[in-house]
Amino acid sequence: MIHLSQFDPEAYAIAQAELERQRNTLELIASENHASAAVLEANASALSDKYAEGYPHKRYYNGCENADRAELLAIDRAKAIFGAEHANVQPHCGTSANIACYMAALGARDKIMGMDLAHGGHLSHGLPINYSGMYYDVTSYTVNTSTERLDMDEIRDLAKRAKPKLIIAGASAYSRTIDFAAFAQIAHEIGAFLLADIAHIAGLVVGKVHPSPVPHADFVTTTTHKTLRGPRGALILCREAWAKKVDSAVFPGLQGGPFMHSILAKAVAFAEAAKPEFAVYAAQIVANARELAAAMTEKGWRVVTGGTDNHMFLIDLRSRKAELTGREAAHWLSNAGIIANKNKIPFDPRPPAQTSGLRFGTPATTSRGMQQAQMRQIAQWIDDILSHDGDEAITTRIAGQVRELGQQFPVPNQE
Ligand SMILES: *Cc1c(COP(=O)(O)O)cnc(C)c1O
Numbered sequence: 429m430i431h432l433s434q435f436d437p438e439a440y441a442i443a444q445a446e447l448e449r450q451r452n453t454l455e456l457i458a459s460e461n462h463a464s465a466a467v468l469e470a471n472a473s474a475l476s477d478k479y480a481e482g483y484p485h486k487r488y489y490n491g492c493e494n495a496d497r498a499e500l501l502a503i504d505r506a507k508a509i510f511g512a513e514h515a516n517v518q519p520h521c522g523t524s525a526n527i528a529c530y531m532a533a534l535g536a537r538d539k540i541m542g543m544d545l546a547h548g549g550h551l552s553h554g555l556p557i558n559y560s561g562m563y564y565d566v567t568s569y570t571v572n573t574s575t576e577r578l579d580m581d582e583i584r585d586l587a588k589r590a591k592p593k594l595i596i597a598g599a600s601a602y603s604r605t606i607d608f609a610a611f612a613q614i615a616h617e618i619g620a621f622l623l624a625d626i627a628h629i630a631g632l633v634v635g636k637v638h639p640s641p642v643p644h645a646d647f648v649t650t651t652t653h654k655t656l657r658g659p660r661g662a663l664i665l666c667r668e669a670w671a672k673k674v675d676s677a678v679f680p681g682l683q684g685g686p687f688m689h690s691i692l693a694k695a696v697a698f699a700e701a702a703k704p705e706f707a708v709y710a711a712q713i714v715a716n717a718r719e720l721a722a723a724m725t726e727k728g729w730r731v732v733t734g735g736t737d738n739h740m741f742l743i744d745l746r747s748r749k750a751e752l753t754g755r756e757a758a759h760w761l762s763n764a765g766i767i768a769n770k771n772k773i774p775f776d777p778r779p780p781a782q783t784s785g786l787r788f789g790t791p792a793t794t795s796r797g798m799q800q801a802q803m804r805q806i807a808q809w810i811d812d813i814l815s816h817d818g819d820e821a822i823t824t825r826i827a828g829q830v831r832e833l834g835q836q837f838p839v840p841n842q843e
Pocket residue numbers: 459520521522523524549550552598599600625627628651661662
């Protein structure tokens with residue numbers, strides 16, 4: 429970053445500080461990951477300067493020949509890794525990808541049904557203060573009270589009563605396999621469309637450690653920066669019959685010019701995901717999450733649903749410390765360089781700013797090459813800190829050990 433460091437030392441210092449932070453801490457936030465150097469280089473390429481409103485060979489600007497090549501490459505690779513008929517790689521984020529699908533399938537005030545945010549859903553699935561909740565009539569399903577899992581019979585009953593025009597299957601904080609075939613069956617029974625939002629699990633789907641929704645859903649949306657390990661952004665997959673409506677919903681419906689540098693970086697990430705090593709990576713993410721969850725359970729922290737099938741899980745802090753909130757626990761851990769987030773657990777009596785849970789995910793540590801042995805070590809540190817109420821001496825000792833582990837397993841974009 430020679431030019432940045434010379435022209436704007438202040439901005440350069442921020443970029444360097446973030447790199448140092450990533451090196452010296454452990455990223456356990458389930459939605460985060462470390463993209464490869466190749467992805468980051470494409471993301472910083474000259475395509476950043478280019479306006480390319482429209483779609484390949486149908487642009488509103490001239491000079492788009494390289495933009496066309498980038499977008500066609502990303503589309504072809506996305507279709508190949510997901511086995512989809514059509515891909516739109518332009519959405520800037522997962523939320524706008526979802527809104528584009530709503531625009532394609534629904535009219536104003538139509539009914540949608542998604543997972544309650546407080547039970548693991550996403551704000552774009554109908555939260556009242558999000559666009560999805562403001563402009564559509566929302567019914568939310570929850571997990572089952574006793575199993576804390578999605579109960580497809582309960583969801584069917586609710587769908588039959590609410591009669592939504594679109595059902596959304598997908599979550600941000602749910603540790604179990606989602607039965608997309610069962611969701612499709614329910615949608616079919618009531619004549620609804622199905623949107624599968626695989627923002628969190630897309631990398632697991634491509635790596636074949638989670639069943640794919642592509643054969644079952646009318647629309648599939650995903651971010652590209654979570655388990656998929658690409659640049660920040662999103663994409664939409666659908667059948668050819670929906671292609672036109674989806675494309676016009678994204679542009680000109682919702683966005684102006686696409687981020688062509690980001691689309692080139694998505695193409696690179698899809699090529700990485702197509703490699704056999706990526707399936708090994710995806711399987712290791714799940715193995716690591718299982719190990720971390722098992723180790724936390726052994727130390728007496730209750731894991732919501734009792735375990736995990738994917739890349740993440742929630743712990744119920746009340747199982748060891750009745751008074752401890754997620755807010756406080758996440759703060760103590762971050763003092764030692766262990767970065768996780770407070771999260772509501774199902775039927776949580778505490779408000780979202782406090783919470784009774786913590787969410788842990790393994791995509792980023794797995795990208796650094798960590799395996800089960802490191803997960804055991806991390807669980808030990810988490811338990812030490814939480815058991816001793818963030819004690820300063822213990823935190824300082826563990827912060828040093830976290831830094832040492834970080835040096836052994838460098839973040840992949842600095843190799
Ligand atoms: C992360 C996420 C999104 C999209 O997030 P953006 O921040 O808008 O990119 C959408 N749906 C689910 C389920 C998510 O977890």
